[in-house]
Amino acid sequence: MTHITETIDQLNARLARREITREALVAKALEEATGKAAKSVFTKLYPEAAMAAARSADAAQAAGVSLPALAGLPVSIKDLYGVAGETTMSGSIVCEGEPVQPVDSVAVARLRASGSAIIGKTNMTEFAFSGVGINPHYGTPVNPTDTKVARIPGGSSSGAGVSVALGLAVAGLGSDTGGSIRIPAAVHGLVGFKSTQSRVPLTGALELSRSLDTVCAMTRSVQDCLTVDAVLSGAMLRVRRRPLAGMRFAVPQTVVLDAMEPAVAKAFARTLSTLSAAGALIVDIPLAELAEIPKINAPGGLSPIEAYAEHHARLAKASDKFDHRVAQRIMLGSSVTAQQYIALLDGRRDWIARVEKAIESYDAVLCPTIPIIAPEIAALEASDEAFFKANGLLLRNTFAFNFLDGCSFSVPCHQGDELPMGLMISSVNGDDARLASVALAVESTLGR
Template identity: 75%
Template structure:
């Protein structure tokens, strides 16, 4: 049972007609957050503050005052972000006892200023270092898409995704370093938007990889993502709605279509058929440069190298308190030399320039967000081999566009009644507004 199923404009219209109140929405969401279906979704709840924000928004409406963008609507925040007076745990136990944050992260402060009723902090992969979403310390929220089988929610923004999928929040503030917004959005049937990295300030978010980390959110629709993005960035994107007819959409044939699960391949093919019928130009391109990423991102990779710089003292002090899988991945960065790290940066800059040139003239790149349906949880909990295989598959397509420093949406594209499949639309850095216009048109065609 999902508590909130409406998009933000629909909720605002219902509020304006007096059919419900922000207090009722938030109180219901808080009650639903305590139900068994929401187990392990939140690590902390803020009932008093959330209800106070809701009542304030209701009072504004009653007084005829136009409320801010997210006034009184329930929003969740990933346990990666500083909240004044609290220690940021980032899904860990090793950070307990460390100093409390002196101020809210800018992303959190901007959500408060927009009137959002912040329900609480959501569970996540420890230190945001996995696309699977499993957390051995705080439990793993179950993907709501399948009532018969416990499936992973995707990560690292696992609780953020499930909070929205269960209807506890209109938006989940998360982050995306290699796919941590788009992967769980795809597996849980949501819309996720990874903006260009520089669009939203990253201060107050515990780092995984400063070269790749992006502050962003997931919601129920493209328009809702844009509403939240405008708050997080401090200004809306200048999005001009465009018809799908005539848009040039690139379909890379290297790497991104490898090893697709049959259900994913079928949903992807069906989506392309609908887009073509609506007049979009679908153009297959080799984009063989995608196959270069593992070599250029070696040794170690940006995330292990930069995460080791952040966490090496914690590892030395209390490695046994880490998720062992996360610790093992962070330690891959321990032996990388400064000259190797600088070479990684140079190789990436050259690769970005080459790929940007190849994508010039296209309105977006299309591919499946992830090549598989949400895997069953038990096997990935029990087996390191199964876990790392699944993690690599889940991150493969999404990471390519973090490496590009691009922007990307994941949109649901499965048929009614089927398990969620994500369609990824991506473009180069700074092309967020144009990509958003494409995403709006694609979403309408797939509806």
């Protein structure tokens, strides 16, 4: 049973009416965090600190103090964020024994300053390097949206997604390098917001790819994502709410619609029809530049190159302690020369300029967040071939907008008994506020 089902605003309204207390919310979340449904979701819990934050906020409210939106509410943090006095493990075992962090990472420090009740660190793909969410060291959190089949939680922010889906947290702090917020959001029926990378400092987070890593979160609504983003970035986006009617949406016909499973194709077509009926203009565009990404991103790939730079010493010291699938991907960057790396960066810069020009007349680009339903865990654990095939499909659409250095939302687009699916709403670098207005309008039109 899901604990918290309301949005942050709805919870705060109930708190203001004194129907509930933050202490009770956090106590229940901590209790359920140790239950069967939450197995492998957390790598560490902070019961004393979380309860103290909740009680402090309750006491402040009782004294008539006006509180920030997240004050005393349960929030989870991904295992790659530094916490003072702890070694950052990042879903691995190879980091054991490394120096502890002297201070909190910027993201964690800002959540603490907001009064958030940080209930624990969440499990993740080792070193954030997969969109699947499987972890052989700490176990794999099970996606709770299907009670009959154990399906993947999506990655790499796997535990973050499950913590919010189970209602143990109002927000899951994660990261997004190639889709690691939007993929878990899509497979859990949540909202994920990958902001422009430069919006939130990466300081204190164990990196995968410094060119792509983005500090961001997933929640139950677009507005909740904006509330959390304001804390993480230190500046609320100036979002002007707009009606959907008259908005122009581009739907690329290259790559992002390939290999869609029938259920996803059906949901995506239905979603476009709903938006069109509400007055949006849907325009199919080629955006053939999307087909260039594999060539520009070779050899090795931007993430493997930069991940190898970060983790080469760990690999040399204890490669046998790595998830072999993660080590295999990191090693793709081992033989790339400086000349090839610079050529990749130059090629990406040129590509970004051309794509920005191609989509500049549209309010947003729409496509499925992922083209498949969440696969079963067992099938991907059993076969490297099945794992890498699924991983490629999971990351394909989302990564395009990381490569663009853009901003992107995933909002739910499933109905009734359908398994969760996401609609991805994306734009260019720095367009976060305008894109947020689009996401709010889309969410409202879809009845979320």
